[in-house]
Each structure stands twice: as structure tokens, then as C-alpha cells.
Amino acid sequence: MRSETASLIELTIQGLNKNPHAVLGMHSLDGAVVVRVFNPHSQKVTVRDVHSGRCYPMEKTDERGFFEAVIEAPDLFAYQLVHTTTDGASYTVYDPYAFLPTVSDYDTYLFNQGNHHRIYEKLGCHLREVNGVKGASFAVWAPSAQRVSVVGSFNQWDGRIHQMRMLGSSGVWELFIPGLAPGDLYKYEIKTPSGELYIKADPFAFYAEKPPQTASRVYDMDDYQWHDEEWLAKRAKEPVYDKPVNIYEVHLGSWQQEPDPDPDSETGFRPLSYRQLAERLIPYAKKMGYTHLELLPVMEHPYDGSWGYQVTGYYAVTSRYGTPADFKYFVDKCHENGLGVILDWVPAHFPKDGHGLARFDGTALYEHEDKRKGEHLEWGTHVFNYGRHEVRNFLVANALFWFDKYHVDGLRVDAVASMLYLDYCRKPGEWIPNEYGGRENLEAVEFLRQLNTTVYRYYPNVMMIAEESTAWPKVTAPVHEGGLGFSHKWNMGWMNDFLRYVSMDSVYRKYHQNLITFSLMYAWSENFILVLSHDEVVHGKKSLLDKMPGDYWQKFAGLRGALGYFMGHPGKKLLFMGGEFGQFIEWKYKESLDWHLLGYPMHEKLHDYVADLNHFYLNEPALYQIDSHYDGFEWIDCSDTEHSIVSFIRKGKDWRDMLVFVCNFTPAAHDNYRIGAPLDTVYTEVFNSDLEQYGGSHVVNDRPMKAEPVPWHGKSWSIVLKIPPLATIVLRPDTSKFRNPSVEQ
Structure with missing residues (x-):
């Protein structure tokens, strides 16, 4: 055996070979072929010729689990491996080291440049057939790792068995594993530069275990037959600017709940599934006169208390309420009933959970190394490094993914202000000025422009909505005119002034009328959406109804009148769930809305009023x-x-x-x-x-x-x-x- 081969074998056994395919699998050897296998769980391994059925026993050349067979054959041939485990069990598989890469040089080139718009089709886990063999391909970006392995339910979570290869200098690691099926659990085991072992969920996973479990799942994204061609064709022809947009903002887990048969349930109730929501939420929203549903983040997240805003699985719809196919069904049914779907999307920050993106390969990969740029101190989360091509690519492709695979009609981009300003929620000395000495995050600005330009290249009439709370100019102006390129912006200034005004006792309102008139001084500066959102009915701020001063009757009258003004003011509309029937207590993410209140006359009448007001809006072009x-x-x-x-x-x-x-x-x-x-x-x-x-x-x-x-x-x-x-x-x-x-x- 040549010394360099022996050296590579030793590196492979130690888990330090960045190209295990160079020694494992089948290779030509001086007029014959050699097959090498590394599996510490096998006592014996046999090579089986797929076409002739002939078997060749392998020699165990290293007690740590390395096997080799030299076979007299003029050419490489298709083969399987018959493993006999240390406990006597036997199984037959195709060798994962017998396949060429499933990610091309051009794919990695575009990704490293930040321009692979559908990189999710290459990175992550994909069920596919290669050379007639069914299995799953895996690819992950971890440029600083010493080793990356796929671990899962199919290999005893042992990182020695399915070691991946790095593709050139791209930082992308790849492996095709035959025989895997939908539902198989997996993660990546990453050996960091310091030699630590990290176990990470797949950043590009399409599906994951139900929290609090954190493994990724093999999933077939082509598992649903859509029926919304007519909706999509109409959307492609009709911009929303002169159309009614009346959005019902919903947290899926707490809109309605049902009794939980689990005796250990914390509340005795559980959220509805995506399909149950399709049966209940969609007809409700349609009857109430809403045009769109806006969903608090449905991307996978570990902590319920974040309401979905601390995302670990950007490409995985949360398994709390069902499968990706179930969520596609929900969106499909929305379109069938004339409802658009907007998703809250969080490219501003991500949590520090160990299985997530944080220090993914042992280094600050998706975030900045310097905490003055890489952390939101107030939120306890990491900030994306928008200056890194691959990070921008991850996010831009993710935005397209939700339009491509889930047919959504818009994204509401969360916390844009935190992205635009380097000193956002930071004290002096806690932030680093840009190259010109200013506080603007120039890299984030370019990312947002790239994001919107790319989305509108493929989907010209969807909504890209900025939650932006400052006076940053031209948020909704086109990029070629110096804007950020969003279609709409939440009118946070109007919301704060309006709620302050309607919350004060009416005897004092005459001194503060500017609070409801000032918004018309800037109403035409952006394409605004007037919002009465989830953020305004939590943390001691009171529900909309309870904000109103006065006695019981005056609270209801005040809310009806305020909502009438809201509907008459220029701008598209958004109302958070519960406001339409007068939820009295603040929103609680663990509990259902208080639907029993509709059994009380004043709540029922308010509910009827909001429905009539919504339909009035839909029928009046002037609005x-x-x-x-x-x-x-x-x-x-x-x-x-x-x-x-x-x-x-x-x-x-x-x-x-x-x-x-x-x-x-x-x-x-x-x-x-x-x-x-x-x-x-x-x-x-x-x-x-x-x-x-x-x-x-x-x-x-x-x-x-x-x-x-x-x-x-x-x-x-x-x-x-x-x-x-x-x-x-x-x-x-x-x-x-x-x-x-x-x-x-």
C-alpha cells in the first residue's frame, strides 16, 4: 500500500480526511479494483456484484473498523455491501462512496458569489435517484470544519460512518446516502477547528422534529399537487397597490385550540393543525371580509415564547401543526377562497440555540465574530453577517423558497430598523461605525436591495412589507431610484400616535388632536399599511378594547369609532386577531382567544360591526x-x-x-x-x-x-x-x- 494512501486511510479513521471518497469506495488499482469501507459497527463486510451476484469477502485491515478487498476485474462495476454487525445482524446497502457529487462546481461558484437563487435545491437534504439507486443527497456549508458527517437514525448517530467530502475550496461538504426514506432523522456532526464536536440541525432542512426535539427530517418537497393555478395567474397580472388589502394577523397556535387528550398537557388544550385551520380559519376570515392572512412566523423555532421570531429552521415549516404538505394544503385552500397569505420573515437575527446557526462550524459563520456587530444584546440573539456572500445567498434564496414551494403572496420582513442601523439598541462603545463613520449598516442596505430586486425579478406582484419604525427614506421606492425596494411599509408612526390618542381620556383629547392628524403630513411618502398589530396587545399594553377609556359602553363605542377612523385613513389595513370581537385581556400565546365572549351581546355586536366595516371597505373603491x-x-x-x-x-x-x-x-x-x-x-x-x-x-x-x-x-x-x-x-x-x-x- 502506498504511503500516501495509508496516510489518508489513517486520517479517515481519525475523522480528519476532508475527501474520504479518495480512499473509500471502489478505485482502479494496477489492472484490478480495490474497495475500501470504514464502519466500526461491522464485524464482517462482503462486496456483492450487482449484475453477476458474485460476492467478494473483505479483509479487516484495521480493528477500528477498516475493510479492504482487491478484486481482479478490468473495470469498475456496480456493487453493494453486505454488512454483518458485531451482534450478528446482517444488512445490504449500496456504498455511499460510490457516487459522484450531486452539487456541481457551477453551483458552488454561484453560492460563493452569493447569486445562487435556488441554492436550496442543492444544499440540504434531497431525496433523489442516482445511477438507478434511490437515496438522499446531503450538502452543507461549513468552511472551517475539520470534518462534517451525516448522523442519524440510520447510522446510530455515529459520525465515523457517513463522513462527507468538501468540494474544492467552496466550504460545501457533500454526500449521497443510498436507501434513506422520508421521515428519517438526521443532523450534521461537525468537528470544529479546535477539535470540538458540534451536532447541528440542517440549515436547509425542509422539515424537523416537533419541538422540543431538534433533529431534521428527510422530506420529499414534491409531495403535494397544487390547485391554485388560477389564483397565481391572476396575481401575476394584478398589482395590489390599487386593490383592497385588509389583513387579518394571526398566531396559528393561539387563534383557536381544542382539548388535548394528553394527560400531561400544561393547559389541557392544544393548537389546531394546519388542516383544521384550513377548515375553520379560512371560512372565518372570508366571512369577516379579510383579503389576506398574515401569519406570525411559521418557520421552525425551538421556543414557543418567541412567537416564532427566533428561527432555527428557515426552510422548515414548523412541525407543531403538521407537515409541509399540510401547510401547502392550507395555502392552497386560502387561494381557493380568495385569501392571500403573507408570512412574517425574520432575516434580522437568529437565536443562539446549540443545534442552530450559531457558530455553525465552530466559527462565526452566519454571524459576525465581533459582538459589536454580531449580537443583539437586548434580544440575546445573533445578527446575520450581511457582508458575507453565502449568508446573503442563504437569506435571499430562503425568501424565494417560500414563494416557490409554498406559493405565498408576500413576506413581512421583521425588524428592518434593527438591520439598517449599526447602533440599534446599542450604547456608545457597543457598536462599530461604517467605513464612512456613520451608523448606517451599508451591508444590510445592499442585502435588502438585493433581496427585493431578486424577489421581484421572479414574482413581480407579490408583497414585500417592511416593519420599519424610523424615518429611513424611500423604504418603498424602487432600488433603481435609490430606495430599498419594498412594496409596502408598516406605518408605525401612525400606530403609535393613534393608540396613544385613543387610549387617553376623551377630556384630554382636544389638547392632542395632532396625534390623529399628523400622519397626513407624511402619508404619501411611502406605500403604507396601517397596523394594529400583535405587539400592541401584550406586555402590559392592554388589549384594543381595554385601551379605550370610560365605562363598559364607552369602551365598545370608542373602539367602533376608532376602527371606523382606521378604515377611512389612507393606507392598507391590518388588525391582529381578537381585536375584531373585543378580546378583553391581552393576547396569550399559549392560550386560545376568548371566543366565548361572542356569547355576550356587546362582543357579538362588535364582531358584526367589524365584519360590516370590512365588507364596506371591500366594496368602496374610494377606500x-x-x-x-x-x-x-x-x-x-x-x-x-x-x-x-x-x-x-x-x-x-x-x-x-x-x-x-x-x-x-x-x-x-x-x-x-x-x-x-x-x-x-x-x-x-x-x-x-x-x-x-x-x-x-x-x-x-x-x-x-x-x-x-x-x-x-x-x-x-x-x-x-x-x-x-x-x-x-x-x-x-x-x-x-x-x-x-x-x-x-
């Missing part, structure tokens, strides 16, 4: 066609601070689609309140949050109101109307007699 331009909005009066009343006009693309909103934020009713009228015509009340059927006092304008030639609020005409307490009313002008909008101004 959604021009959300991001001043042409869609006009103040009538925003200065009546004494009465805390505002009035405004919403307009559609057709000028005749016009609605007048009047919002009263005090418990005082008004019998003869005059507002300026945009047209000399008749005005009819078409919506009123104070109707008796909604639990109100039924102060209504039950007769059409004729405009009078009395100048008011800068208009030539005006109308006198009744204004109910703590309410929003909507009027529709009769435009039938006008041919163009210049008839009266």
Missing part, C-alpha cells in the same frame, strides 16, 4: 384605490379640537367614488353640526358605528341631507348633520347629476 397619493384624500376640517371631531373626504380613481367621513372622539352627541360639503348635492349616511345593531345609541341621519349654499370649511356649500358619540359616520354624495368634478368647487 383603497388611491392610498399613497394626496389625490385620494382631502381634509374638510381637522382643527375642531374643542369637540375632538375630524372630517375628511376619500376619493377613488373615478371622481364620483367619493365618501365623506366624520369622526367624533368624545362621548358628546351633536344634533346640528355643520361641515363643508364638496358638492352641491344630496348626502346620504351609508355607514354609522353608532347603530343600535352594533351596540350604539342609534344617533343616525336617517334622511338624506341637502347641501346648503352656506360657505363652511373653505367650501361653497355645507350640510348640517347629527353626530353620534364616540363614533364614525360615512356619507355618500349623490354625484349622478354631475358630469365632471369642476361643476362645483
Whole structure:
């Protein structure tokens, strides 16, 4: 035996050979072939010629489990290995070291450049057939590792048996293992530069064990037949900017629950499965008048208390509620019922759990080494290293993955502000300025631009939504215009001002009316979504209903009126679950919403009101066609601070689609309140949050109101109307007699 071969064999036995295929498997040897096997669990190994059936016993050349057979054969041939274990059992397998790489040089080149948009098709675990042999290929990026092995239920979790090879200098390790099947458990055993052994879940795994277990599962992603071709074709043709977008934000684990038969259950209840949610949540959202469901992260995460925002399996839908096929069914059924699906997505940070991405190969691979860039001190998590090509590739391809494989309609990108600023939640000395001395994270900016450019290259009409809480300019402007390239941005400024205003006692609101009017100073600077989100009904902030001041009746009236204003304000809409029927207590992620409250009249009436308000929104082009331009909005009066009343006009693309909103934020009713009228015509009340059927006092304008030639609020005409307490009313002008909008101004 040549000395270099002996040296490689010794390295393989020690688990330090970065190319075990060079010695293991079948190789030509001076007119014959040699087969080498390393398996410490085998007492005896035989080579079996697949075509002739002839068997060749192998010699155990090293008691640590190394076997070799020299066979007189002119050419390499297909073979199997018959193992006899130390306890006498026998099994037959194809040799994993008999196969060429399943990842090409071009794949690794693109990945190392950060431009392999479908790298998830190459890295990770993939069921495939190679040379007529069925099995699973594995590939993982761990450039600093001394060794990487696939360990799992199929090899006693022993890292000596399935050692992987590194492909050149790419940092990618690869191995094809014959005979594996869906459901098999696996991880990667990684020997770090310091010699430690890490056991890591697959960053590209499609499925995982149910937490608290953390192993990855072999899974066939082609296991579902979709039925949403019509939906996807329509989506490809129709941008959402001038369409109604009314989002119901949902945490799947706590929307509804059912009794848990497990006697050791902590609460006695368990979440619904993806298929149960398809049966209950989808018809509910459709009936309520929502256009989209936005799901708190469904990517695999170890800690329930993170609500999904500390992700360890970016490519794995959480197994808490079922399989990937089950979640595809859920999305498919959403599309069948006219509902879009938006997923919360977390590229800003990841947790430090030992089986996850943290120090993956023993080094700061996905994160920065320097804690001043690589850690969120407040959250106890790591920050992605956006300057590393492969890390950007991991994230960009992951975004595409959810569109490719799960047909989702949008991603809401979490914590964008934390990505944009190097000093986010950091004190002086805890952060490193950029190359120009500033606090902007230039690498993160380029990542976000690459992300949005790539997504829109393949899916031009999906939604890419930024949760961004600062005044960073051009978040929703195209990249070629210097923007970040998102389609929409959460309007956090409006949310904070609005909730502060409606939470204060009505007697003080006259001193703070700017809180509900200031948002119109910047409403056209971005494509905004108005949000009343999950973050605002936890951690002592109170539920939406309980934020409202006053007695029991006033709380409900105040919430109805506030939601009416919310629906009239320019911008797409989002409401977190529970707000629609007046959840009284804060949201608890472990428990179901309090659906029993619908047995109480005021909660039931609020529920009916929100459904009617949602459908009113869907049916009125004035409320959604021009959300991001001043042409869609006009103040009538925003200065009546004494009465805390505002009035405004919403307009559609057709000028005749016009609605007048009047919002009263005090418990005082008004019998003869005059507002300026945009047209000399008749005005009819078409919506009123104070109707008796909604639990109100039924102060209504039950007769059409004729405009009078009395100048008011800068208009030539005006109308006198009744204004109910703590309410929003909507009027529709009769435009039938006008041919163009210049008839009266």
C-alpha cells in the first residue's frame, strides 16, 4: 500500500480526511479494483456484484473498523455491501462512496458569489435517484470544519460512518446516502477547528422534529399537487397597490385550540393543525371580509415564547401543526377562497440555540465574530453577517423558497430598523461605525436591495412589507431610484400616535388632536399599511378594547369609532386577531382567544360591526384605490379640537367614488353640526358605528341631507348633520347629476 494512501486511510479513521471518497469506495488499482469501507459497527463486510451476484469477502485491515478487498476485474462495476454487525445482524446497502457529487462546481461558484437563487435545491437534504439507486443527497456549508458527517437514525448517530467530502475550496461538504426514506432523522456532526464536536440541525432542512426535539427530517418537497393555478395567474397580472388589502394577523397556535387528550398537557388544550385551520380559519376570515392572512412566523423555532421570531429552521415549516404538505394544503385552500397569505420573515437575527446557526462550524459563520456587530444584546440573539456572500445567498434564496414551494403572496420582513442601523439598541462603545463613520449598516442596505430586486425579478406582484419604525427614506421606492425596494411599509408612526390618542381620556383629547392628524403630513411618502398589530396587545399594553377609556359602553363605542377612523385613513389595513370581537385581556400565546365572549351581546355586536366595516371597505373603491397619493384624500376640517371631531373626504380613481367621513372622539352627541360639503348635492349616511345593531345609541341621519349654499370649511356649500358619540359616520354624495368634478368647487 502506498504511503500516501495509508496516510489518508489513517486520517479517515481519525475523522480528519476532508475527501474520504479518495480512499473509500471502489478505485482502479494496477489492472484490478480495490474497495475500501470504514464502519466500526461491522464485524464482517462482503462486496456483492450487482449484475453477476458474485460476492467478494473483505479483509479487516484495521480493528477500528477498516475493510479492504482487491478484486481482479478490468473495470469498475456496480456493487453493494453486505454488512454483518458485531451482534450478528446482517444488512445490504449500496456504498455511499460510490457516487459522484450531486452539487456541481457551477453551483458552488454561484453560492460563493452569493447569486445562487435556488441554492436550496442543492444544499440540504434531497431525496433523489442516482445511477438507478434511490437515496438522499446531503450538502452543507461549513468552511472551517475539520470534518462534517451525516448522523442519524440510520447510522446510530455515529459520525465515523457517513463522513462527507468538501468540494474544492467552496466550504460545501457533500454526500449521497443510498436507501434513506422520508421521515428519517438526521443532523450534521461537525468537528470544529479546535477539535470540538458540534451536532447541528440542517440549515436547509425542509422539515424537523416537533419541538422540543431538534433533529431534521428527510422530506420529499414534491409531495403535494397544487390547485391554485388560477389564483397565481391572476396575481401575476394584478398589482395590489390599487386593490383592497385588509389583513387579518394571526398566531396559528393561539387563534383557536381544542382539548388535548394528553394527560400531561400544561393547559389541557392544544393548537389546531394546519388542516383544521384550513377548515375553520379560512371560512372565518372570508366571512369577516379579510383579503389576506398574515401569519406570525411559521418557520421552525425551538421556543414557543418567541412567537416564532427566533428561527432555527428557515426552510422548515414548523412541525407543531403538521407537515409541509399540510401547510401547502392550507395555502392552497386560502387561494381557493380568495385569501392571500403573507408570512412574517425574520432575516434580522437568529437565536443562539446549540443545534442552530450559531457558530455553525465552530466559527462565526452566519454571524459576525465581533459582538459589536454580531449580537443583539437586548434580544440575546445573533445578527446575520450581511457582508458575507453565502449568508446573503442563504437569506435571499430562503425568501424565494417560500414563494416557490409554498406559493405565498408576500413576506413581512421583521425588524428592518434593527438591520439598517449599526447602533440599534446599542450604547456608545457597543457598536462599530461604517467605513464612512456613520451608523448606517451599508451591508444590510445592499442585502435588502438585493433581496427585493431578486424577489421581484421572479414574482413581480407579490408583497414585500417592511416593519420599519424610523424615518429611513424611500423604504418603498424602487432600488433603481435609490430606495430599498419594498412594496409596502408598516406605518408605525401612525400606530403609535393613534393608540396613544385613543387610549387617553376623551377630556384630554382636544389638547392632542395632532396625534390623529399628523400622519397626513407624511402619508404619501411611502406605500403604507396601517397596523394594529400583535405587539400592541401584550406586555402590559392592554388589549384594543381595554385601551379605550370610560365605562363598559364607552369602551365598545370608542373602539367602533376608532376602527371606523382606521378604515377611512389612507393606507392598507391590518388588525391582529381578537381585536375584531373585543378580546378583553391581552393576547396569550399559549392560550386560545376568548371566543366565548361572542356569547355576550356587546362582543357579538362588535364582531358584526367589524365584519360590516370590512365588507364596506371591500366594496368602496374610494377606500383603497388611491392610498399613497394626496389625490385620494382631502381634509374638510381637522382643527375642531374643542369637540375632538375630524372630517375628511376619500376619493377613488373615478371622481364620483367619493365618501365623506366624520369622526367624533368624545362621548358628546351633536344634533346640528355643520361641515363643508364638496358638492352641491344630496348626502346620504351609508355607514354609522353608532347603530343600535352594533351596540350604539342609534344617533343616525336617517334622511338624506341637502347641501346648503352656506360657505363652511373653505367650501361653497355645507350640510348640517347629527353626530353620534364616540363614533364614525360615512356619507355618500349623490354625484349622478354631475358630469365632471369642476361643476362645483
